[in-house]
Amino acid sequence: MKYSLTYALFIVCTTSSEAVKFRCDYKFVGSRWYKYHETPLPWQYARMMCLHEGGVLASPLFAHIKSEMKSLMRSTDIFTGIQNYYTVEGAPLSIIRHVWAPMQPNSKNDTEQCLSMNVNGELSHVKCEEPRPYLCYRMDSEADVNDCGTLDPD
Template sequence: MKTIITCFSVLFSVNFIECSFRCDYKYSVVAKGWFKHFVVPATWYDARLRCALEGAVLLSPITQELEDEMSQILKNFFTSESEIFTGIHATFSDGNYFSIEGIPLSDIPLPWAEHEPDNMEDDERCLIFNGNGDLADRMCEETRPYICYRNGSKEVETNECGTVDNEYRLDTRTKSCYKFHTVPRTFARAHFACSAEGGHLVIINSETEAQVLREIFAKYQSGTMPGLFWKNVAFIGFQDWGERGDWRTIHGETLSEAGYAKFSPGEPANATPGEFCGSIYRTALLNDLWCDKPAPFICEKRPDHPAVCHPLADEENTIDLRSNDISKLRLDCTV
């Protein structure tokens, strides 16, 4: 199944263009790419990770077109004093700044803001872009809004799960898509990853779905997962929400309401303090697990969410570029 959704533009000589990426992104004809801005501030590390999990990168002003797009987004959605994180960083070695794509700062000719860079307290290794088009260094652990970007040249066919991520597989028994993550994360980071990928930690709604997960888990034997962590459990989408013993899914239902409440014998045990998050054994029987200890996890997503659009070649579209307002060239994806 391939989801085809068109993206419309209100221009004098353009009627429509099709996109080849998630339709929660906006397509810019001038910048030839897809953009999504986040107003909720995040650390640089979380911003980079979310963009990567969505199939994009944390945006940097590495071309004039991208700089113009960043300036326009700042103008449209933020205040003149706002700062947004860029993908330019020196997290690998002090003072050596590169964009996420590996472009050195010396090849990005942008001015510094007044009194910048100052590397305050010898701890500022991530760069922001402000409403004046200037750069400044900031602590990566501080929080700022940010923009994710996908280059328009990356035209990847979407699969039956409506994503460019081919690790998702559709199961016809449940009509849901699943992905087993072998790189362990804490429960919070697992939830983060599934959400960014357009899904959620899997919620078991039936014995049939439990069987699906047994089969998925069986494909990932312990020897195939490198690293020192417990490989016979995987986080799924339930926890006690801070009320000990009140197990509910991440969508707020009791396990019985969701359709599956079969714990492994002797579980939940809270054998050592902190087992407040949900997991399954390879049997697909439920288990309580430490929230802060990394484990494999399973994501679930609907095939139609988020919507993914397919492109036509840019040269097949006639664009009136005489307007100076590039915001008119940003295309909204609609069903």
């Protein structure tokens, strides 16, 4: 599969911070860890990559998360952790303060089930199969990472 190479490429590193530890390729802001993935993946693969790294596909659940997502973006839009109007954490879109991009919402005959966010923080329906950059995040916690930089103990 053409995306399997992406799974094989991981940064091997250690962190020197004694207070909070996770992965050195994640940025710690406030009480959360963030990582921007510039290599585009389909939504399902992006979600799996975040889980593999010990995080989740980021959703603009709160203003401070949305702000950090916008500051880390390097492209016109990224996948969010929202599919079929629910976040990967199970929160419905209806409880998230959001603004639709121009001409949205428009799921084009139910073919666009995922949501992306642009640099202005606006949401759009997009096809889940169309690769896009994405952002992973994790709540503050101590995590033991192995030499490969993952949470897998083996």
